[in-house]
Amino acid sequence: QSVLTQPPSVSAAPGQKVTISCSGSSSDIGNNYVSWYQQFPGTAPKLLIYDNNKLPSGIPDRFSGSKSGTSATLGITGVQTGDEADYYCETWNGTRSGTHVILGGGTKLTVL
Amino acid sequence: EVQLMESGGGLVQRGGSLRLSCAASGFAFSTYWIHWVRQVPGKGLVWVSRINSDGTTTSYADSVKGRFTISRDNAKNMVYLQMSSLTAEDSAVYYCVRCRVGAYYMDVWGKGTTVTVSS
Numbered sequence: 001q002s003v004l005t006q007p008p009s010v011s012a013a014p015g016q017k018v019t020i021s022c023s024g025s026s027s028d029i030g031n032n033y034v035s036w037y038q039q040f041p042g043t044a045p046k047l048l049i050y051d052n053n054k055l056p057s058g059i060p061d062r063f064s065g066s067k068s069g070t071s072a073t074l075g076i077t078g079v080q081t082g083d084e085a086d087y088y089c090e091t092w093n094g095t096r097s098g099t100h101v102i103l104g105g106g107t108k109l110t111v112l
Numbered sequence: 113e114v115q116l117m118e119s120g121g122g123l124v125q126r127g128g129s130l131r132l133s134c135a136a137s138g139f140a141f142s143t144y145w146i147h148w149v150r151q152v153p154g155k156g157l158v159w160v161s162r163i164n165s166d167g168t169t170t171s172y173a174d175s176v177k178g179r180f181t182i183s184r185d186n187a188k189n190m191v192y193l194q195m196s197s198l199t200a201e202d203s204a205v206y207y208c209v210r211c212r213v214g215a216y217y218m219d220v221w222g223k224g225t226t227v228t229v230s231s
Contacts, residue, residue: 032216033216033217035216035217035218037157039157043223044207044221044222044223044224045157045207045221046221047217047218047219050216050217056219088156090218091216092216099171100159100171100173101147101149101159101162102159103156103157103159104156105156106156106157
């Protein structure tokens with residue numbers, strides 16, 4: 001299965017805005033919703049964005065998501081030191097053998 | 113409290129088998145699909161398998177197809193991942209994750225169980 005393409009790392013100073021891209025194809029992102037997950041070292045991932053741009057309860061609106069064509073973007077405004085984590089995008093890909101989940105390679109956010 | 117708890121991980125020899133279990137609680141289990149996602153420490157998340165809400169359809173990543181089998185027992189609120197012909201590349205933390213029927217996101221993750229395949 002294919003893997004969604006994310007930059008390995010991004011960095012931002014506290015208070016700045018940062019974006020993380022996620023690139024796919026017409027058979028995955030182009031045809032399905034995108035979700036984003038946040039993971040701190042040694043812990044399980046947590047849902048951050050679903051259905052391209054919706055925030056689960058408890059997620060601050062500093063986080064946002066968007067999708068255009070075969071790419072998606074996670075945005076974080078007013079970056080905080082506590083946002084330093086790994087971020088993964090995710091979508092689905094329907095094939096003859098069944099619907100598969102596809103994940104990005106992950107992006108490490110460093111807060112300078 | 114909504115919870116998924118994995119168990120069954122451990123050390124196994126190359127070529128061996130292991131069965132992971134995922135116990136669900138605090139929600140209407142039979143209305144959710146369940147996925148297994150694995151992660152080598154320090155590496156990214158990799159989707160492994162999923163099963164639909166009544167257990168009638170399953171799907172697998174190419175890397176585990178034919179070696180892993182996912183199943184569920186809705187009466188016991190349990191999901192299983194039977195793993196065989198294990199290789200060092202299967203060593204990872206395995207997460208059990210739920211996905212509501214009709215949704216395209218995984219909203220609750222277990223804490224994970226570690227599988228180590230020795231060569």
